[in-house]
Amino acid sequence: MAGPVPELEDRARTCATRLCEADRVLLASHIDADGLTSAAIAAQALERAGIPFETVFKKQLDEDAVAAIAATDYETVLFTDFGSGQLDSIGDHEDAGEFTPVIADHHQPTDRDTEFHLNPLLFGINGASELSGAGASYVLARALADVSDTDPEPSVTADGGTATASGAANARADNRDLAALAVVGAVGDMQAAGGELHGANEGIVEEGVAAGVLETGKDLALYGKQTRPLPKLLEYATDVHIPGISNDENGALRFLDGLDLELKRDGEWRRWAGLTNEEKRTVASALVRRAVSSGVPATKIDGLVSTAYVLCEEPVGTELRDASEFSTLLNATARYERADVGLGVCLGDRDGALERARQLLREHRRNLSAGIDLVTSEGATQEEHVQWFHASDEIRETIVGIVAGMAMGNAGISRSKPIIAFAEKNEEEVKVSARGTHSLVRQGLDLSVVMGEASRAVGGDGGGHDVAAGATVPKGKEDAFVERADEIVGEQLS
Numbered sequence: 001m002a003g004p005v006p007e008l009e010d011r012a013r014t015c016a017t018r019l020c021e022a023d024r025v026l027l028a029s030h031i032d033a034d035g036l037t038s039a040a041i042a043a044q045a046l047e048r049a050g051i052p053f054e055t056v057f058k059k060q061l062d063e064d065a066v067a068a069i070a071a072t073d074y075e076t077v078l079f080t081d082f083g084s085g086q087l088d089s090i091g092d093h094e095d096a097g098e099f100t101p102v103i104a105d106h107h108q109p110t111d112r113d114t115e116f117h118l119n120p121l122l123f124g125i126n127g128a129s130e131l132s133g134a135g136a137s138y139v140l141a142r143a144l145a146d147v148s149d150t151d152p153e154p155s156v157t158a159d160g161g162t163a164t165a166s167g168a169a170n171a172r173a174d175n176r177d178l179a180a181l182a183v184v185g186a187v188g189d190m191q192a193a194g195g196e197l198h199g200a201n202e203g204i205v206e207e208g209v210a211a212g213v214l215e216t217g218k219d220l221a222l223y224g225k226q227t228r229p230l231p232k233l234l235e236y237a238t239d240v241h242i243p244g245i246s247n248d249e250n251g252a253l254r255f256l257d258g259l260d261l262e263l264k265r266d267g268e269w270r271r272w273a274g275l276t277n278e279e280k281r282t283v284a285s286a287l288v289r290r291a292v293s294s295g296v297p298a299t300k301i302d303g304l305v306s307t308a309y310v311l312c313e314e315p316v317g318t319e320l321r322d323a324s325e326f327s328t329l330l331n332a333t334a335r336y337e338r339a340d341v342g343l344g345v346c347l348g349d350r351d352g353a354l355e356r357a358r359q360l361l362r363e364h365r366r367n368l369s370a371g372i373d374l375v376t377s378e379g380a381t382q383e384e385h386v387q388w389f390h391a392s393d394e395i396r397e398t399i400v401g402i403v404a405g406m407a408m409g410n411a412g413i414s415r416s417k418p419i420i421a422f423a424e425k426n427e428e429e430v431k432v433s434a435r436g437t438h439s440l441v442r443q444g445l446d447l448s449v450v451m452g453e454a455s456r457a458v459g460g461d462g463g464g465h466d467v468a469a470g471a472t473v474p475k476g477k478e479d480a481f482v483e484r485a486d487e488i489v490g491e492q493l494s
Contacts, residue, residue: 003142004179004203005131007123012143015102015116020148024052024219026099027073030133031057031339032082035186037134037181038080038104039339040346044340045141045175053078057339059087060472062461064323070098078102081133081185084109084119085463100204104136108448108463117399119202121429126467128441130199132184138204141175165455171211180311180323181346187309188327190468192437195306197220198469205309210331213313220272221306226322229269234287239304242287243294259286273316313479319358320345332364333357335398364399364432371403372393372410378410381420387413388482389421397423401433401470407436418447418489422478430478432462432471434485441466444492454485 003009019025025046029039046053054074058065061082067406069077070093083090083103087110090101090493094114102116108117113130118140120131133138140377171177186197197205202272208214217339219225222237234245234252256263261279263270272280284304291301309323319325333342338360344353372392380387393401404421407413418436432455434447447469451462455471458480473481 003139004207005120005125005135005139005200007125008118008120008136008139009143011118012139013147015104015118015140016147018100018102018116019046019076019144020049020099022051022325024054024074025102026077027055027321028069028070028077028079028083029063030061031055031059031334032081033327033334034133034185034341035081035189036187036330036334036339036342036346037327038132039207040136040343041137041141041175041178041181041185042078042080042104043343044178045144047079048172048175051148055343057343059337060083062472063089066090066093069093070096073097074099075266076100076102078104080104080137084121086110086115087112087114087117089280090114103428104133104140104247105371106131106136107465108452110429113423125200128467129191129193130228131202132182132186132189132191134182134189135201135204136177137185138178138182141178143172144396145175166448171213176207176211177213178210180213180313183208183214183309184311184323184326184330187323188331189465192306192309192324195303195310197307211309213311213379215308215310215312216307218305219306219308220280220287222272223328225272225308225325226317226325227271227319229271229418230263230283231269233272237458240291241301242291242296244358245287245290253332255290256283256288259283271317277486290409308463319361320354326375329357329361332361332401335364335396335402336360358383368403369394371399372407375403375407375413375421376410380414381415382383382414383482383486385417385486385493386420386482388422390422390478392422393424394435395421395423397431400431403435405435405468408437416444418450420482420485424475425472428475429460429472430475432460432473432478432481434464434469435472436467438467440493446492449487450488450492453488454481457481457484461469 025040029035077099084105086109088117091112106120118136119183121127125131155258186201224233238246245255286300311321316322317330330342341353341356345357380389400421401422404419409415421433423431435445436445448465449462451469451471455462455473458473458477460473461470464470
């Protein structure tokens with residue numbers, strides 16, 4: 001196999017060979033955008049290899065969840081986008097002969113290991129910034145196509161249609177067509193630092209482009225280029241704040257009115273994706289001029305441009321064509337316990353699943369907006385090295401981390417400290433989510449360590465990535481958790 005990540009090839013083949021030896025497989029995955037795309041990649045790879053499987057999703061792979069998996073009659077379990085951090089529990093069940101684990105993950109592993117463990121961190125590749133869970137699943141899928149005895153029907157494309165070119169059929173035969181989902185997972189996992197994917201992710205992007213399922217290029221670094229009307233695209237573009245446009249509905253309208261462009265068709269505002277290249281250059285140049293004249297620093301202005309990842313087989317003007325919008329749609333399904341809907345979208349259901357996902361996304365946006373307003377109005381408590389707020393039951397525990405990250409930089413909430421958010425999980429436990437910035441990570445911040453150590457110090461557990469992590473702690477232990485987290489962050493940033 002000439003795979004996208006040479007360092008992982010041997011381990012990927014070992015894991016793939018073990019899956020091919022199984023009579024059937026239980027596929028267990030996480031529920032965020034990275035987890036959903038991981039599951040979709042693995043599911044299609046297993047199906048194409050002729051391996052019977054069943055899929056289950058877990059919001060959190062704690063000891064109870066692992067025990068429930070062990071209680072099934074599956075002898076082989078494939079974990080995607082989690083498992084590495086739970087190897088202590090998984091290993092106990094493996095030692096008891098209850099199942100054989102195969103793990104495709106990118107989170108920080110425990111000290112314990114297992115034979116069929118595919119994780120970039122074991123091979124010197126950063127799992128927080130260079131390869132996502134979906135990326136690990138993609139590497140496994142490529143190996144599975146290589147070692148499987150089953151030859152997929154070459155005349156059928158991934159969406160069930162007829163291949164119009166041998167390249168498309170070949171991409172399906174060796175699973176390179178799944179690179180698009182791997183990129184969606186990486187973008188959803190916040191790995192596009194500085195506006196583009198790096199490291200091992202680049203190899204996956206190259207394969208997706210070669211397979212004809214991805215297009216890349218420089219474009220405005222604004223969310224919603226496919227679906228938002230132009231005024232809303234500019235009004236909500238706040239990563240680079242442009243006075244008189246960002247967060248200013250009338251200002252965005254005045255800005256557009258001042259351009260010599262056809263801004264509406266059939267009475268409807270046009271969208272960025274529908275503009276010609278010349279029209280895009282006109283808008284972008286005017287934005288840059290406004291930013292310069294408003295005193296926006298040059299380093300910030302550079303952030304107006306990033307690399308776009310376009311799923312070129314999806315219709316123009318839909319959430320599914322842009323990797324960032326696709327990942328947001330998937331996150332909306334996961335946060336409301338409808339991972340089945342997100343998986344359906346990933347697997348090509350463009351009717352019921354897609355419409356339900358869009359409904360969940362609308363609800364998700366309303367809840368995020370209300371949550372950000374709440375946090376901004378009440379502010380965050382400032383410690384020496386961290387800041388925090390407790391949302392109690394006013395923000396869903398499944399979205400409190402997203403709210404915390406989006407609120408950073410608002411009035412009273414600093415971007416110079418990581419933010420910790422609490423929300424009620426149940427009567428006994430509290431969910432903790434932490435978000436930082438890539439700038440803080442470069443200074444030494446590792447929230448995976450912070451969440452893990454601080455939670456275990458108060459009888460909980462946690463982990464994640466350097467820039468974003470989570471934990472569960474007993475109710476009533478929040479103050480002790482913050483105290484320990486503040487100490488650890490202070491040590492990391494000293």
